[in-house]
Amino acid sequence: MFNSNFYTLKQAMDVSLLRQNVHSLNIANVSTPGYKRKYVAFEEFLKESEMKLKLSKTNEKHLIGSESVAEPLVLVDNTTTMRNDGNNVDIDYEMVQLVKNGLRYQVLTRLMSLNIDRYNAVLRGVR
Amino acid sequence: MMSEFDIMNISATGMSAQRLRVEIVSTNIANAETTRTETGEPYRRKVPVFAEYLKRSMDGKIESAGVKVVRIEEDPSPFRLVYDPTHPDADENGYVRMPNVNIVREMVDLINAQRAYDANVAAFNVTKAMVNSALQIGRG
Numbered sequence: 150m151f152n153s154n155f156y157t158l159k160q161a162m163d164v165s166l167l168r169q170n171v172h173s174l175n176i177a178n179v180s181t182p183g184y185k186r187k188y189v190a191f192e193e194f195l196k197e198s199e200m201k202l203k204l205s206k207t208n209e210k211h212l213i214g215s216e217s218v219a220e221p222l223v224l225v226d227n228t229t230t231m232r233n234d235g236n237n238v239d240i241d242y243e244m245v246q247l248v249k250n251g252l253r254y255q256v257l258t259r260l261m262s263l264n265i266d267r268y269n270a271v272l273r274g275v276r
Numbered sequence: 277m278m279s280e281f282d283i284m285n286i287s288a289t290g291m292s293a294q295r296l297r298v299e300i301v302s303t304n305i306a307n308a309e310t311t312r313t314e315t316g317e318p319y320r321r322k323v324p325v326f327a328e329y330l331k332r333s334m335d336g337k338i339e340s341a342g343v344k345v346v347r348i349e350e351d352p353s354p355f356r357l358v359y360d361p362t363h364p365d366a367d368e369n370g371y372v373r374m375p376n377v378n379i380v381r382e383m384v385d386l387i388n389a390q391r392a393y394d395a396n397v398a399a400f401n402v403t404k405a406m407v408n409s410a411l412q413i414g415r416g
Contacts, residue, residue, distance in 0.1 A: 177290030
């Protein structure tokens with residue numbers, strides 16, 4: 150009954166929340182010796198999943214399979230070192246990414262609201 | 277799966293760790309000239325040891341939940357020797373053993389801790405804005 154916008158937006162918001170988690174972790178551990186920064190890989194997988202073949206339905210009783218096409222993954226960046234103590238958190242980069250991610254989340258919530266408004270308009274028959 | 281409130285807790289662990297660091301730096305600065313302590317030795321510079329805080333989540337996976345101070349250690353570096361025969365704690369050659377605290381280094385550490393604290397506060401505020409905007413969904 151509902152279009153897939155709800156699902157798409159939900160997934161985007163979930164990934165945004167996960168990113169927030171990871172950036173907060175990196176910022177909290179900015180002075181922890183030996184800590185390596187974490188990051189979320191998602192867009193790469195999304196592109197990959199677009200290229201995958203999807204099962205076609207020849208009968209309406211066929212199952213559509215899992216709707217989730219890509220799952221975000223938290224990875225650890227072991228390749229760099231910023232300081233003598235082995236920590237590789239770049240505080241400026243993390244702050245900028247954190248603020249960007251917060252704004253992106255607000256855009257997504259706005260889109261979600263607009264999506265709901267469209268259904269409300271149809272249900273009430275008024276604009 | 278974490279919630280917004282877990283993310284806020286992460287920032288809180290960061291804030292409390294940095295606050296403890298400021299407290300320890302203050303203690304070091306206050307005791308920069310202390311030649312007598314309970315052990316009879318001059319004051320030794322204290323250093324907080326930070327470690328990643330790992331927690332077992334509901335589904336049994338070990339996940340990172342911020343930072344914690346595992347212990348407060350003492351700097352084993354040698355004491356400063358200052359020549360001052362008039363000092364009551366001077367040895368037979370006139371040298372006084374002073375704490376191994378370097379004020380300049382402590383000040384740098386203090387500013388570092390303050391900036392890191394500010395960064396955690398900023399992260400908390402962004403998370404709060406995200407929760408607030410999520411609460412506005414469907415309100416038109």
